[in-house]
Amino acid sequence: xxxxxxxxxxxxxxxxxxxxxxxxxxxxxxxxxxxxxxxxxxxxxxxxxxxxxxxxxxxxxxxxxxxxxxxxxxxxxxxxxxxxxxxxxxxxxxxxxxxxxxxxxxxxxxxxxxxxxxxxxxxxxxxxxxxxxxxxxxxxxxxxxxxxxxxxxxxxxxxxxxxxxxxxxxxxxxxxxxxxxxxxxxxxxxxxxxxxxxxxxxxxxxxxxxxxxxxxxxxxxxxxxxxxxxxxxxxxxxxxxxxxxxxxxxxxxxxxxxxxxxxxxxxxxxxxxxxxxxxxxxxxxxxxxxxxxxxxxxxxxxxxxxxxxxxxxxxxxxxxxxxxxxxxxxxxxxxxxxxxxxxxxxxxxxxxxxxxxxxxxxxxxxxxxxxxxxxxxxxxxxxxxxxxxxxxxxxx
Amino acid sequence: xxxxxxxxxxxxxxxxxxxxxxxxxxxxxxxxxxxxxxxxxxxxxxxxxxxxxxxxxxxxxxxxxxxxxxxxxxxxxxxxxxxxxxxxxxxxxxxxxxxxxxxxxxxxxxxxxxxxxxxxxxxxxxxxxxxxxxxxxxxxxxxxxxxxxxxxxxxxxxxxxxxxxxxxxxxxxxxxxxxxxxxxxxxxxxxxxxxxxxx
Numbered sequence: 001x002x003x004x005x006x007x008x009x010x011x012x013x014x015x016x017x018x019x020x021x022x023x024x025x026x027x028x029x030x031x032x033x034x035x036x037x038x039x040x041x042x043x044x045x046x047x048x049x050x051x052x053x054x055x056x057x058x059x060x061x062x063x064x065x066x067x068x069x070x071x072x073x074x075x076x077x078x079x080x081x082x083x084x085x086x087x088x089x090x091x092x093x094x095x096x097x098x099x100x101x102x103x104x105x106x107x108x109x110x111x112x113x114x115x116x117x118x119x120x121x122x123x124x125x126x127x128x129x130x131x132x133x134x135x136x137x138x139x140x141x142x143x144x145x146x147x148x149x150x151x152x153x154x155x156x157x158x159x160x161x162x163x164x165x166x167x168x169x170x171x172x173x174x175x176x177x178x179x180x181x182x183x184x185x186x187x188x189x190x191x192x193x194x195x196x197x198x199x200x201x202x203x204x205x206x207x208x209x210x211x212x213x214x215x216x217x218x219x220x221x222x223x224x225x226x227x228x229x230x231x232x233x234x235x236x237x238x239x240x241x242x243x244x245x246x247x248x249x250x251x252x253x254x255x256x257x258x259x260x261x262x263x264x265x266x267x268x269x270x271x272x273x274x275x276x277x278x279x280x281x282x283x284x285x286x287x288x289x290x291x292x293x294x295x296x297x298x299x300x301x302x303x304x305x306x307x308x309x310x311x312x313x314x315x316x317x318x319x320x321x322x323x324x325x326x327x328x329x330x331x332x333x334x335x336x337x338x339x340x341x342x343x344x345x346x347x348x349x350x351x352x353x354x355x356x357x358x359x360x361x362x363x364x365x366x367x368x369x370x371x372x373x374x375x376x377x378x379x380x381x382x383x384x385x386x387x388x389x390x391x392x393x394x395x396x
Numbered sequence: 397x398x399x400x401x402x403x404x405x406x407x408x409x410x411x412x413x414x415x416x417x418x419x420x421x422x423x424x425x426x427x428x429x430x431x432x433x434x435x436x437x438x439x440x441x442x443x444x445x446x447x448x449x450x451x452x453x454x455x456x457x458x459x460x461x462x463x464x465x466x467x468x469x470x471x472x473x474x475x476x477x478x479x480x481x482x483x484x485x486x487x488x489x490x491x492x493x494x495x496x497x498x499x500x501x502x503x504x505x506x507x508x509x510x511x512x513x514x515x516x517x518x519x520x521x522x523x524x525x526x527x528x529x530x531x532x533x534x535x536x537x538x539x540x541x542x543x544x545x546x547x548x549x550x551x552x553x554x555x556x557x558x559x560x561x562x563x564x565x566x567x568x569x570x571x572x573x574x575x576x577x578x579x580x581x582x583x584x585x586x587x588x589x590x591x592x593x594x595x
Contacts, residue, residue, distance in 0.1 A: 008419040009500055049526040076497050083494040199494045199523050299529030302421075309415050310408060312557035312579065327402045328530025334401065335515035366522045384530075388399050 004272055004302035010055040019059065020267050023260035027248045028059040034246055035064065035223050039189035042214055043225040044241055046198065046232055047250030048367055050295025053227050056250060057193050060225060069188035073098050078196040086197075086205040091213035092172040093121045095192055095222065099179040111182045114175040121172065162243070165216055173216035180220050191223035198227045203237055210243050230365055234355050251373035253292035256380070258372075262287060268294070269301055277305070282321045289325045291370045291382045300324055300384075329384035332368055341392065344368060344381050348389055353379035401426060401511075403536040406435065407582075410442025413475065413506055414449065414578045421504045422524070424517075424532040429482055429510040435535055436479035436508045445585070445593065446578040449475050449503070456480035460488040467499050476501075479508040486520040493521035508535075547586055554583045562587060 013019055021029075031043050047053045057074065064072035075098050077083065081090055096118030103111055165173065180190055200206050206229055217224050226244070231237045233249060241247045253261035265287040269278065278286075278301065286304060290297035303324035308316045336344070340363060347353045347369055355361050363369045368385065372378045381389065404412070409425055416423070427435040433455075440451050452474040457463040463481060470476055481488075492499075499505075509517070514532060518525050555561065557579065560568075565583055568574045569592040584592050 012419065049522050078495050078497045084491055196497055199496065201490060295526055296529060299531075302416075303530050306412055306415055310411060312553040314557070324530060327533070330399045330401050331518070331525075331528070331530050331532040333399045334532070335518045362519075362522075366518070366525065392399075 004298050004305065010052075010058055013055065014058055014062065018268075018271055019055065020264065020271060021059075022253070023258075023264050026056065026059070027250050028056045028063065030248060031056075031060045031225055031246070032063045032067075035070070035189075035191055035225075036067065038245065039070070039191070039223050040218055040221045041223055041245040042218055042243075043223075043246045043248065044228050044232065044244040045225060045248045045250060046228050046230050046241075048230060048252065048293065048371070049365060050293050050367065051250045051252060052294045053198060053250050054195055055294075057195055057225060057227060061193050064191055070191060071102075071183060071187040071189070072191040072193060073102070074193045074195065076195045078199065083196065083199060086200065086209060088166070088208045088212035089121070089169055089172065091194065091209050092169060092176060092216050093118055094194075095213075095217050096172065096176050096179060097122055098192065099176065099183055099190065103179060103182050106182055108182060110178050114178040117175050118172075118179075163211055165219070166212060169212045169216045173219050176217065176220040176222070180222055189223060190221075191225070192217065193225045195227050198229050200229045203229065203231060203240065206232070207240050210240050214243065231361050234361065249373055252370045253294075254372040254378070255288055255290065255292045255383075256372075257378070261292060265290065265292065265294075265297055268297060272298070273301060273305075276315060278316045282316045282318045285318050285321045289321065289328075289383045291367070291380070291384070292372065293367055293370065293382075296328070296367065296382075296384075300328060303328065325384045326387075329382070329386075329388045332366075332382055332385050333388050336368070340368075341389070344385065345389055345393065347379055348381045348386060351379060401514075401532055401534040404533040405536050406438050406442055409533060409535070410439055410446055411578055411582065413439070413443055413504060414446045416504045420501045420527075422507070422528045422531065423504060424507045424509055424514060424528055426511050426514055426532065426534040427508055427537070429512075431535075431537065432479050432482065432508050432510065435537070436477050439506060439508065440477055443475060443477075443506075445590075446581050451475050451477060454478045460484060460491045464492060464495055464498050467501065467505065470501075472502055475503045476505045477508065478505060481507070482510055482513055484513060484516065486516045489517050489520035489524075493523045496521075496523045496527070499524070551583070551586055554579055554586075558583075566592065 027045060034041055034043065045053055045056065061072045061074045064070045075094060077091070077094060080094050080097070096114070100115040100118055103115065106112070183190055197206060214224065214226065232241045253265055255262055255265065266283060269283055269286060282304065286297065286300050290300055300321070304316045304321045307320035307323045311320065313320065340359060343360065343363060353360070353369055355364055364371060367382055370380050370382055372380070413423055425435065425439065436453065440453060443449070443451050450473065452470050454466045454470065454476055457466050457480070467476065551562070558565065565574070565580065566587065566589060569580070569584060569589070574580045581593050584590060
């Protein structure tokens with residue numbers, strides 16, 4: 001059961017050889033292939049909570065590291081910066097710091113200067129400037145005439161759909177180029193993989209970063225993969241997604257209609273739990289009840305093991321899985337209002353779901369509604385809440 | 397409209413917490429707001445009695461940022477019990493969710509929260525809730541003492557599980573030869589032989 005940690009670092013799972021590739025072309029494979037063809041391209045990856053985005057990012061990094069002329073750097077943005085204060089310039093500065101850390105031994109003056117610049121931009125600095133306060137004496141010149149005019153700026157009405165890089169961002173991009181060129185002495189391409197931006201609930205800071213930072217990093221000839229918020233897939237978010245060269249959606253694995261997907265999930269669990277502890281029948285039940293969400297699969301397996309443990313059973317049985325799934329469903333249902341319950345009932349009975357409002361999107365983000373993407377999008381409520389929704393309808 | 401959460405006695409919750417071997421698991425126990433400090437202390441006692449994992453408490457962090465720093469700064473080898481965060485608004489939980497990566501740790505974290513706080517958390521911190529999964533229960537404070545029938549049933553299931561009689565188990569405990577599984581500790585406690593725990 002030690003291998004069933006829902007909050008474990010995905011790096012550990014890869015290191016411990018617990019990773020199993022999804023059937024067909026995984027997102028990681030697709031990203032790597034594109035970056036091999038276009039090393040400075042930009043990629044956006046979105047998906048629900050627990051769908052395995054970070055794992056895909058890490059697998060892409062591992063594969064890219066094996067390509068002789070690529071250096072791939074994974075950056076968890078939230079570990080370096082308070083995401084509630086994300087603004088344009090932050091990602092470029094983080095990129096500069098990440099590249100600079102790999103160039104600590106460089107003695108080249110331009111590299112040292114650029115590293116120092118990024119350090120200052122990241123952590124701030126103190127500068128002494130001349131004071132032009134009101135009490136300053138006027139210049140002692142015979143022909144001096146004070147100039148009382150002041151500039152008034154009249155802004156133009158037109159706002160370009162893709163604003164040009166701001167001056168300060170351009171300057172940062174220039175310094176990024178210096179570091180990138182220095183890194184290229186041993187490899188030909190640099191790729192940055194930015195994680196954690198999917199947690200942004202508001203699109204505006206993400207939009208700002210995309211329109212400035214992603215463009216600036218690209219102008220420095222650096223490839224990049226960004227894990228972004230799920231709402232970049234829908235409504236206004238689409239225009240942001242369009243600013244990337246490639247867009248990927250990591251859906252849940254369709255446990256109802258995709259046989260290869262079921263086999264994949266069976267393998268994921270089997271690699272972590274032996275048959276003596278988790279026989280085939282309860283294993284299939286866990287796969288079915290997970291709804292194809294990888295983290296929920298692991299969580300349910302662990303909770304089932306816990307049910308068996310507290311019942312002093314030597315192995316997990318289907319009744320333990322059902323008990324764990326009931327507790328799981330109750331937490332997913334917790335705090336829902338009547339409108340949300342009505343949406344879920346509709347999805348359950350008709351499969352119809354149009355993610356337009358914030359309320360709809362929140363149901364997707366919190367995995368109460370799952371999206372499957374085998375060709376045409378299919379929506380379903382999380383299997384653990386289906387019996388609870390039935391109970392509610394029978395009470396009404 | 398909300399479905400009630402599953403109820404667990406503090407003893408069973410403690411047993412589950414100790415049984416967690418997954419890295420950095422998160423568990424939540426709901427309790428009435430006025431009972432939270434007591435419940436947190438009792439959970440600490442339960443966990444310490446059942447296992448050999450050391451426990452650290454985090455109480456009343458000043459804000460969300462201080463909560464994150466307390467979790468990050470806590471002894472990595474200890475299981476954490478967090479309480480006193482009832483004043484966290486949805487905004488606080490959103491902030492914590494943004495910085496979830498900073499909360500990754502090798503040992504489990506238990507949060508004792510009111511139902512209202514759980515609602516805020518589930519709504520505003522979907523990424524943290526993804527880690528928690530179904531590990532949210534409501535404390536069944538009134539069911540602390542097992543009835544005689546329940547006690548006998550539990551003892552019987554422990555005997556079947558281990559293949560030992562009560563006497564054989566006590567004999568081993570007296571000689572310090574009892575395996576470390578928490579079931580044996582529970583068994584000793586049910587036989588009123590808590591004095592042998594840790595022998």
